[in-house]
Amino acid sequence: MLQINKVNKIFNEGTPDEKMALSNIQLQLKKGDFVTIIGSNGAGKSTLMNIVSGKIFPDTGNVQIAGIDTTTMPEHKRAHYIGRVFQDPMAGTAPNMTIEENLAIAYNRTKTRTLRLGTSKKRRDFLCDQLATLHLGLENRLQAKVGLLSGGERQALSLLMATFTEPKILLLDEHTAALDPSRAELVTQLTKEIVEMHNLTTLMVTHNMQQALNLGNRLIMMDKGQIIFESDETEKQNLTVEKLMTEFQRIRGTQFMSDRALLA
Amino acid sequence: MPEAIFGAIEAGMIYAIMALGVYLSFRILDFPDLTVDGSFVTGAATAAILIVNGYHPLIATLAAVAAGFIAGAITGLLHTKGGINPLLAGILMMIALYSINLRIMGKPNLPLLREETVITGINNIWESIGLNGLFGSILNAxxxxxxxxxxxxxxxxxxxxxxxxxxxxxxxxxxxIGLALRATGDNEGMVHSFAANTKNMKVLGLAISNALVALSGALIAQYNGFSDAGMGIGMIVIGLASVIIGEAIFGHKTIVRATLAVIGGAIIYRIIIALAMRVPFLETGDMKLITALIVIIALILPRFINKLQEKQRKRKRLAELQAGNGGENFASN
Known part of the structure; x- marks a missing residue:
């Protein structure tokens, strides 16, 4: 479903600030795969997400979604295949428009926009049914402006908006990081339910190792622009936070040693 | 006096179309578009020159709308494809249009007296139906x-x-399309992620906005009986004044309400100006200054009132607290 082949990305090339953001990334997701990505700051997690979503383009390598080469396809065209939820709860919705209007915009993600009314009676019933799946009572507040919702509600709505049109790829970029623990738990639970319900192919970045272990069927660890650890479905079931930490130490340790060896 | 007010309402109705255009760019797209100063005259000039050359006034007016649409689209392209800052893109277009408008008219001022215009057409039809007599008799009564x-x-x-x-x-x-356009002004990143091209939305929004402005310009030229190269100076500020006054007085909770408020604001603005004209020491040339003052007051007053209300709320709360803690503190205040 998603294929990332030998992707390289360098920021500020040719300046003293040159930084290898992604180096030789190779990743394949089958239909229904749910991959969680962990890694420290600057590991390249977000850069990888941006390469998939089309916000930035790779220097070399290519990206394929559902067999279509999207390497240089502009962001808004690629969005036909991709659902996204951002870290900032404010980023995924339009605050001065109503819940219904926001959903109507999301409804058009896979379609060409026309001069038909965005919120017809028939469509409203459909959107209402979708909202009801969140169990937040938002279906009774269709005409409320989204700016009035709490961060958790907005993020739940963003998640719904990104998923109910069944995208080929779902990208979740630390989408629970800005929420308080109980809201984060709620959104995590919703994520699990929704991804299972639509069998979505998902790529999720998180800082929370426990969350990375609880969700999804595969896990990758990134550091300094590389994928340094990968666990498949069977391996992942036996992983714990401690095991991940030791694994991280082991790999980082040897890398550190080799660096020292080089300098010596 | 009533005649002046009546004229103000008549003109305000026509300027309201321009204000709706400004509302679209300024409020919906969040794009302060200065093209308006130029495209208003472009509309007037296009309609005037076609009428003078014998075209039907309706066709001339439609041509003006098309000219405004193109002008707005170019501003949009300068910003989206050319990466020019919104304000600068508008200013550049405004300046460019000044020369273009002179070229369209061939001279700085084009009178439409004795020409058949949309306005004379309306009056003629009205005369033939004979409704004036009806209105007149009601008013006489x-x-x-x-x-x-x-x-x-x-x-x-x-x-x-x-x-x-x-x-x-x-x-x-x-x-x-309209929803995507509104979202473009509200949260551009979000619109990208839902597969709409925000660049196209901006170009389309600015084109429609300036088409409305040009329509207003074309009608004003026919209403006043001339088109003038300088008639657009400060038009954006008049548009903003209408939007801001309207929103402040009539509210802007929903789009339907806000657009109605903008029309109301345009009429009220005209009435204010008509009244100001009657103040003995004010001259016609002072009108731009008055317009600027109106906008400044309309922008500052709501903040000032908010602060005052906040202060009063706090004082009231403090008084309540002190009253709860013991009488003597409260008494000494």
């Missing part, structure tokens, strides 16, 4: 017959035209 004008045609037709445009705009902003 309530004793106002001699102070009010003899023709209602322009006012009523313009009221209908402006309201039609308002309704069309309301509906457009609820269509799939």
């Amino acid at each position: 309530i004793g106002l017959g001699d102070v009010l004008p003899s023709t209602w045609g322009v006012l009523i037709v313009m009221l209908i035209v402006t309201l039609c445009i308002k309704f069309l705009l309301d509906i457009f902003l609820r269509t799939e």
